[in-house]
Amino acid sequence: MTEFLSVAPQVLFGQLLVGLINGSFYALLSLGLAVIFGMLNIVNMAHGAFYMLSAFLGWLLLTHTGLGYWWALVLAPLTVAALGIALERCLLRHLYRLDPLYSLLFTFGIALILEGAFRHYFGVSGQAYPIPELLKGGHNLGFMFLPTYRAWVVVFSMAVCFGTWYAIERTRLGAYLRAATENPTLVQVFGINVPVMISLTYALGVGLAGLAGVLAAPIYQVSPLMGSNIIIVVFAVVVIGGMGSILGSILAGLSLGILEGLTKVYYPEASNIVVFVVMALVLMVKPTGLFGKEH
């Protein structure tokens, strides 16, 4: 086991790990998009901006108040979720009766406001966020070096993804949620407060993006551009996976991340566009997406 197609195993496994990390972020973000889409029937164009906002909140907490990573991991996603609730209650709520394209344009405007403001105050260059003390260092597995923080990101985001899947597919609250997705009026008749549920769903979706943002902060640099860079790829992932299924969006996110990592090893020039190429192929063969259903 020294070489795979003339590539050193260190390089191969190193890039596979990078792919797995990216895939975890794709999975968290596309999961959030799918949860929001299922309940609100809108595409949240501001998803990348919330991801970026949360990473910045973590960085600001560290530099201004000295609160470290673990505080950020709790506080930043909660703040983003609270902002999401405020946005949904005050503005987004008025757009549900209209063509979903309007809510798409609305959230795009929000994304521009957030990204523009951070660009204005922090410039486009990235800020470094240190890895927390507890997760520093790594292990030599023989065939590759595994940094502890990266292992933590993969394990933790997978746990969050499958926790969310369990909550939606296997619990009573999740059953209400799925029922309200199918027929909101009927669920409301049964005495469940659907508008509150919609707000909480939006908060959950953007909160997941916030969580991804804090997780990403020590790996990538914290920069105003990080949101729009990743979200367009996530949209392609969502088209490939189809937003109909929670599990589908998680699997699509992970596998496309790994595919991207592999492309970096064998044909680096194409690594930026491989997800889009896969999307084009899926559109030709199965336009509804791999796990999607026709609406």
Place this chain on the structure above:
Amino acid sequence: MSIHSSVMVDDRERRVAHPGRIAAWGLALALLAIAPFFLYPVFLMKLMCFALFACAFNLLIGYAGLLSFGHAAFFGAAAYISAHSAKVWGLSPELSILAGTACAAVLGWIIGSLAIRRQGIYFAMVTLALSQMVYFLALQLKFTGGEDGIQNVPRGMLFGVLDLGKTLNMYFFVMAIFVIGFVIIRRVVHSPYGQILKAIRENEPRAISLGYQVERYKLLAFVLSATFAGLAGATKALVFQVASLIDVQWQMSGEVILMTLLGGMGTLLGPVVGSVLVVSLESYLAESGFPVMVVIGVVFVICVMLFRKGIVGEASGWWEGRAGRKAS
């Protein structure tokens, strides 16, 4: 069917030359012709390029109901091709612009035939993703010059005789392109084909049941829209003598959406009004140092929350409402 034919009659009446209408067209043309003697000509050329871009975009969103989030791909690709063919191949300006426009048409056919397989929000996401692919290609291919773009593009001699290096010559060339583009788009909108597009927008299953091959109509609309977006981009590259990554970025797609939304989707003059406002606002803000992106975002939010029909749409609605009250 009765609704359909009444629309056609209404349309035919409208096409009969009306003295007021002719006067309005003449006045608009005269104003365009004397404008460069009072205002900065390069700014006016920029306005016309973006107005044509927005009109092309509006053909798709306003009349076919398809929201493309990737029109920068056509605008930018055409800019690159026309800049490259003018600078490296030494083609004349009219041929460079034709080459850029043709490239946008082909790209529009490729992206369009993939994107029309999905509808609504998925259509928006597919076009956004595919245009991002074009962006990465522009970033990595050799001929596009990466971060620098293609600079110092020669404007050349139009038909071998007219020196476009002179600002006024360039201005009237751009004005001719804009007016011709606008007239063709207007003609498409008022043609039977345009009526079928509107029928598909209003009720796609019904249009299918009437026997229209919806996919083909949508694809043609997409290709036409991409072609005119390309014409605008190719012209822009010669006006500013540069093609760069800014032209293919997703922000450019967002800007053209805003121009159309602000002016009024599905109105002929809306995109022109919207692009004049957005481009003027941007050049004003560029001097003030205020973050342009934030202002653009705020205008987006205000448009969607308060006046979804856009300025021209709301104004004509108000005018018709007033006329209706007078009649009764």
